[in-house]
Amino acid sequence: MSNQLGDYLNRFQGSLQIDSAIKGSAAQELGTHLEDRKRELEESGLSEEEASKAAIKSFGPVQLVARQIYKVHSQGTWQDAFLAALPHLLVALLFATYYWQNILCTSAIVTVVTCTVIYGWFHNKPLWLFPWLGYYLLPVIVTGVLLIHLPQGWTWLAAVLYLPFALFVIAYIVKQAASRDWLYVSLMLAPLPVACAWLLALGRGGEFLVNVHSAQTDLNVPGIVASLLLLAVASFSFIRVRRRWCKAAILLVPLSMIFLATTLLSRGNIGLWGWLVLISSLLLVASPACLQIRS
């Protein structure tokens, strides 16, 4: 294959953020077509360079082809969309039925999430897997934050032991999601700032996590359920829309709304560390989506 055709196909693959197997197959298919056209043009008397240029020209702008292929493969089925919304709905159900403190119900949800993630991970990582992965990562992150509250001295020891493990798990899963499409990292981590915002808003005296009042949480159940339903609608819509900027906007709008609502509910209850955690989690989730909208 000539350098020009190779370059065209590389740019095609670079512009296309879909499942790597589909991307590879599409690039190979386009490559075969370009080679056929080039061969035909060479037989008609053009030089290799002229034939490559003409073949590329007849194919059209690489960005346009990649965008159109993306639109075909980026849209999940209705079933994918429902499955993507399901983890948010399950957690919403846990709060709506006031069973969030029941260890059996919570364990059942954690088991369902873990089993679904393992199933999806080993079945070609379907589109619906990413919101489930977000809930799978939450316990890893929350455990890390809880270590702050260990007795003095132990925090450092636990941090030294736990942080590398947690960072490895998070980095590995984020890398896998980003290799599919970095916009899926936003979808995956969407529950993170929502969970942080609610935990901070319900914490006592700006303390994070440990002093969440169960009574106060029960009072705020409608708000928590509404946040989770908003996430469910966002995940459902994310899977169904085809355009990348629409996917990004669909994640940013509800996240901003939830962030605003919970910080207003906290009535200045969030301390410096709380704000730091909250803003970091929001930036982590929003940055891929923001970059997409800017591009």
Next chain:
Amino acid sequence: MSYERELLKGNTDCLLLSLVNDKPTYGYQIIKELERRSNGYFRFKEGTLYPALHRMEKDKLVEGKWQVLPNGQERRYYYITKKGQAVLSSKLTTWQDFSTAVRSVLHHEAA
């Protein structure tokens, strides 16, 4: 968008299904056959063919399969599915009814 392009866009699926229905075929051959059968009337950017084929495959109208040729080259051949045949039949009926109606109106005006 020009009238011609709009017409082509509206009938792309019908044209592609019709070609794939005749025999399993691959992208480059589809382009050549479209040009040949239409005496060069249908010419479009070749890259735009693949999104249409992939969309039709996702809708289960066609099925793409990689095949290794005797010379070792690999090509992705498209086969029409039963659903594709049903959709093609329905589109052809609609097109023939539409075409007959347009012709009747035009001939009536000419008379």
